[in-house]
Amino acid sequence: MKLHLTGPANNQLNNTITITGSKSESNRSLLLAALFPDIKIENISNSDDAQVMAKGLKISDGTVDIHHAGTAMRFLTGYFSSQEGKEVILTGSKRMTERPIKILVDALKSLGAEISYVQEDGYPPIKIKGQKIVKDKVSLPANVSSQYISSLLLIAPSLENGLELELVGKITSVPYIKMTLALLEEIGVETSFEGNIIKVSAKDKVAPTTLVVESDWSSASYFYGICALAAPGTEITLSAYKQKSLQGDSVLADIYTSFGVETTFGENKITLRKTDKKVLAENEFDLANAPDIAQTIAVTCFGLGVGCHLIGLHTLKIKETDRLEALHTELSKLGADISVTDKTLTIIPSKTIIPEVAIDTYNDHRMAMAFAPLAMKTTMFVNDAEVVSKSYPDFWNDLKQLDFSLKEL
Numbered sequence: 001m002k003l004h005l006t007g008p009a010n011n012q013l014n015n016t017i018t019i020t021g022s023k024s025e026s027n028r029s030l031l032l033a034a035l036f037p038d039i040k041i042e043n044i045s046n047s048d049d050a051q052v053m054a055k056g057l058k059i060s061d062g063t064v065d066i067h068h069a070g071t072a073m074r075f076l077t078g079y080f081s082s083q084e085g086k087e088v089i090l091t092g093s094k095r096m097t098e099r100p101i102k103i104l105v106d107a108l109k110s111l112g113a114e115i116s117y118v119q120e121d122g123y124p125p126i127k128i129k130g131q132k133i134v135k136d137k138v139s140l141p142a143n144v145s146s147q148y149i150s151s152l153l154l155i156a157p158s159l160e161n162g163l164e165l166e167l168v169g170k171i172t173s174v175p176y177i178k179m180t181l182a183l184l185e186e187i188g189v190e191t192s193f194e195g196n197i198i199k200v201s202a203k204d205k206v207a208p209t210t211l212v213v214e215s216d217w218s219s220a221s222y223f224y225g226i227c228a229l230a231a232p233g234t235e236i237t238l239s240a241y242k243q244k245s246l247q248g249d250s251v252l253a254d255i256y257t258s259f260g261v262e263t264t265f266g267e268n269k270i271t272l273r274k275t276d277k278k279v280l281a282e283n284e285f286d287l288a289n290a291p292d293i294a295q296t297i298a299v300t301c302f303g304l305g306v307g308c309h310l311i312g313l314h315t316l317k318i319k320e321t322d323r324l325e326a327l328h329t330e331l332s333k334l335g336a337d338i339s340v341t342d343k344t345l346t347i348i349p350s351k352t353i354i355p356e357v358a359i360d361t362y363n364d365h366r367m368a369m370a371f372a373p374l375a376m377k378t379t380m381f382v383n384d385a386e387v388v389s390k391s392y393p394d395f396w397n398d399l400k401q402l403d404f405s406l407k408e409l
């Protein structure tokens with residue numbers, strides 16, 4: 001589906017949007033509920049990724065296809081490795097067969113798991129024969145993806161002796177590890193994270209607990225982008241959010257003050273308000289702890305005509321697409337002066353945005369959603385716009401609520 005986008009008349013929009021649950025919290029909660037049936041979940045994400053995760057957890061043998069869902073791939077690898085009697089092949093989209101999994105597979109194998117590669121060493125598809133895991137100590141590199149670590153932590157309480165992880169190297173995407181530990185604590189599992197050592201105690205049974213998933217902060221980022229490009233005085237209210245979030249992407253509330261967007265926390269909601277604060281010509285952010293909002297921020301800066309230097313982007317090359325390359329190509333088409341390395345992105349301030357450009361999305365939901373706010377400044381096309389369903393199936397409908405006009409071609 002190709003969409004033509006036009007922003008709302010007068011650049012004014014005042015509305016309330018309810019955003020689906022965090023896909024990160026949902027996929028963790030689903031796994032924990034599969035291990036401990038006394039767990040209930042509320043406000044679960046309606047995303048494709050949460051759906052494939054839920055479906056995958058119900059399978060005991062045969063092939064599990066998780067499409068583009070990185071967290072589902074990594075979390076299910078840990079889950080099936082520790083499920084005695086289950087035997088599956090975990091596979092996914094073509095891109096998934098290019099996203100590395102060796103670090104996690106090696107860690108699980110050293111704990112006693114039985115996993116083999118079906119095609120290329122180090123990459124999905126993988127064949128897993130579930131085992132009873134009794135070893136309780138493993139060390140693994142922590143600088144490539146935190147999902148490997150969360151995968152091990154999520155199964156840890158169900159292992160006979162719990163688990164102790166030694167994280168080697170600079171730890172990346174730290175808030176996602178803390179989110180995993182916080183959810184374990186919420187269901188009554190003891191954890192500790194000191195220096196580079198994480199310990200999780202074993203737990204046979206948990207007390208009945210309802211995990212209430214907060215709405216998705218990465219999805220909120222697109223409304224921060226829209227608000228930043230809107231006229232001063234514009235307000236957008238988003239629910240259901242809380243000030244003390246488990247999601248690292250809630251750092252948006254701080255980051256977007258640089259772009260003139262103030263956030264007010266209400267009861268289960270946030271209100272974004274565009275002020276007339278002057279935006280600096282140069283902006284620098286380290287996004288090693290919030291990689292999923294890099295695309296949004298880069299596009300916001302380009303739309304505002306200001307420069308940015310984004311660092312800590314070393315994980316972007318192995319996500320749904322090589323996001324650094326994709327941003328370079330698509331922002332260049334719009335007229336940006338942009339350069340990238342394998343871990344940084346720099347935009348030089350420029351005032352012109354080329355209209356009627358068709359943005360390619362590379363099977364990456366965030367490419368579609370990060371560029372959409374630019375319709376506040378110009379008319380544009382988004383190719384393969386349905387990709388948004390990976391994390392936020394209602395995205396285009398929610399833009400309509402804000403009086404964006406969308407024409408399907």
Ligand SMILES: O=C(O)C1=C[C@@H](OP(=O)(O)O)[C@@H](O)[C@H](O)C1
Pocket residue numbers: 023024025071144145146147150172173176291292315
């Ligand atoms: O654990 C999670 O839920 C996630 C961790 C992050 O991945 P990395 O740790 O690979 O950076 C993030 O990009 C992804 O969207 C979700």
Ligand SMILES: C=C(OP(=O)(O)O)C(=O)O
Pocket residue numbers: 068069070071072292319320366391
């Ligand atoms: C990187 C992402 O997802 P995953 O790794 O779960 O595919 C994302 O949603 O931006």
